[in-house]
Amino acid sequence: MISCLSCNGGTVTAGDDPSMRLLVATLNGVRVFDRWNESVPWKCRRQGLTDFHISSILYEPYSGLVFAGAHGKRGLWMSDDAGETWHPCGRALKNAHIYTLAAQHRGVNVVLYAGTEPAALYRSDDLGRTWRELSGLREVPGTERWSFPPPPHIAHVKNVAFHPAEPTTLYVCIEQGAVLKSVDDGETWVELDSYEAGEDFFERDNHRILPRPSNPRELFMCGGEGLYYSPDGGETWDHRTDRQHRIGYPDAMFIDPRDDNALFMAGPAEPPRDWGRTRRSDATVMHSPDGGRTWRELNKGLPKPVIGNIEAMGMHQFGSRVMLSAGTATGEVFVSDNAGENWTCIARGLPPISKGGHYRWFLAEDARARVEQRMRA
Numbered sequence: 001m002i003s004c005l006s007c008n009g010g011t012v013t014a015g016d017d018p019s020m021r022l023l024v025a026t027l028n029g030v031r032v033f034d035r036w037n038e039s040v041p042w043k044c045r046r047q048g049l050t051d052f053h054i055s056s057i058l059y060e061p062y063s064g065l066v067f068a069g070a071h072g073k074r075g076l077w078m079s080d081d082a083g084e085t086w087h088p089c090g091r092a093l094k095n096a097h098i099y100t101l102a103a104q105h106r107g108v109n110v111v112l113y114a115g116t117e118p119a120a121l122y123r124s125d126d127l128g129r130t131w132r133e134l135s136g137l138r139e140v141p142g143t144e145r146w147s148f149p150p151p152p153h154i155a156h157v158k159n160v161a162f163h164p165a166e167p168t169t170l171y172v173c174i175e176q177g178a179v180l181k182s183v184d185d186g187e188t189w190v191e192l193d194s195y196e197a198g199e200d201f202f203e204r205d206n207h208r209i210l211p212r213p214s215n216p217r218e219l220f221m222c223g224g225e226g227l228y229y230s231p232d233g234g235e236t237w238d239h240r241t242d243r244q245h246r247i248g249y250p251d252a253m254f255i256d257p258r259d260d261n262a263l264f265m266a267g268p269a270e271p272p273r274d275w276g277r278t279r280r281s282d283a284t285v286m287h288s289p290d291g292g293r294t295w296r297e298l299n300k301g302l303p304k305p306v307i308g309n310i311e312a313m314g315m316h317q318f319g320s321r322v323m324l325s326a327g328t329a330t331g332e333v334f335v336s337d338n339a340g341e342n343w344t345c346i347a348r349g350l351p352p353i354s355k356g357g358h359y360r361w362f363l364a365e366d367a368r369a370r371v372e373q374r375m376r377a
Helices: 135-139 272-278 358-362 365-376
Strands: 002-005 008-010 012-015 021-026 029-034 043-048 054-060 065-070 076-079 098-106 109-116 120-124 156-162 170-175 178-182 206-212 215-223 226-230 253-255 263-267 284-288 310-318 321-328 333-336 344-347
Touching: 002 012, 002 054, 002 310, 002 321, 008 065, 021 054, 021 310, 021 321, 021 333, 029 054, 029 344, 054 109, 065 098, 098 156, 120 135, 120 156, 135 178, 156 206, 170 206, 170 215, 178 206, 206 253, 215 253, 215 263, 263 310, 272 358, 284 310, 358 365
Parallel strands: 002 021, 008 054, 008 098, 012 310, 054 098
Antiparallel strands: 021 029, 029 043, 054 065, 065 076, 098 109, 109 120, 109 156, 156 170, 170 178, 206 215, 215 226, 253 263, 263 284, 310 321, 321 333, 333 344
C-alpha cells in the first residue's frame, strides 16, 4: 500500500493493509521510503524529480497512478510504477505552477483536479491526459483582493474538497482570498464568508475545508485564525480555536476515519512571520474527540520543541487503525502507526518539506535573503 506526505494534495489514503511505501514531497523532488513490514524501519530507497520543488502528491488507487505537482511553473508529473520513474503529464494545463491536487471517485470514474498559482482550478476526466479550466472560479466577486503575503503576493488554490453524497458539490480554499462553494460541478461559485469576524488579523486566510461524512452539511475549516465549524453548509460558523490556542496557526487537518466527529490537526504555535524571530515554529499534532471543542496533544516522540514547522501531514487508514506521517521545513519525517500516540523519526537531513518559501525562516540570514530575492523575482 502507498501513502503520501506532501504540503498539499491527496494526503489521505486507505486500504486493507498497512502502508509499505511512503512518498515524500521535498524542495528537491520526491523521496521514496519503503519497509517490508511494520517491525522493519523505513528506508529511503529512491529519489526522483530532484530538480523540482514538489508541492503536492496524489495517489489514485483505481488506476494505480501517482501524480506530483511542482512549485515554480515546473508542471505536473505522473508515475505508473509507484514513484520509481516520472513522466510529464500536464502539458494541457495553461498554468504550470501546481499548488494542490485532488481526486474524486464517481462510481467507476475518476475526476482529477489541479489547483494552481495564480488561483485557478483545472479538471481532468481522463487521468491527466487532457485538462480544462473551471473558469467560473475566477469570476466570483472580489477576486481583485486575492493575495498571498509572501512575494510575489499571488494567491493560489490551497485545498479542494468534495461533498460525499453530492458529486457536483465542491469546495475550494483560496489562500488568501475566499472559501468557495459550487453546486453545479464547478461551473459557478459562491463565497462562504460569514465565518469572518471584524477582528480577524489574517483576512480570509483559508487552508482546509472538510465536510463531515455522516452529515455533509457540517463543515470544518481551518486557517490563519484557527478552526471554524459550520452546522449548516457554511451559512453560520462557530469559531472553535483561535491564535491563543496551542496550535495558533493550523494547516494540516483530517477527520478521523474511525469517528467523524474527531479531528487531527497540526501546525505551529505562531504564524510564519514569527518564526524568523524565534528561529523555531514550536509545532505539534493534536487530536479532538468532539469536533474541535477540546484537544489533546499527540507529541510523544516528537522533538521538544519542533524547530521546523510541520508543513505536511499524511493519513493512511487500514482496517480499524490509522497511520499518520509528518514532515518538517527542516527536513525531518516522523511516522506514527498508532494514530499519533507515538512517533518515530524515519529521516533527518532531507531537503525541506515546505509550502512555498516557508523553509526560509529556518535558514541563516544570508541564505534566507537569497531565497527571498528569488521569490520576488
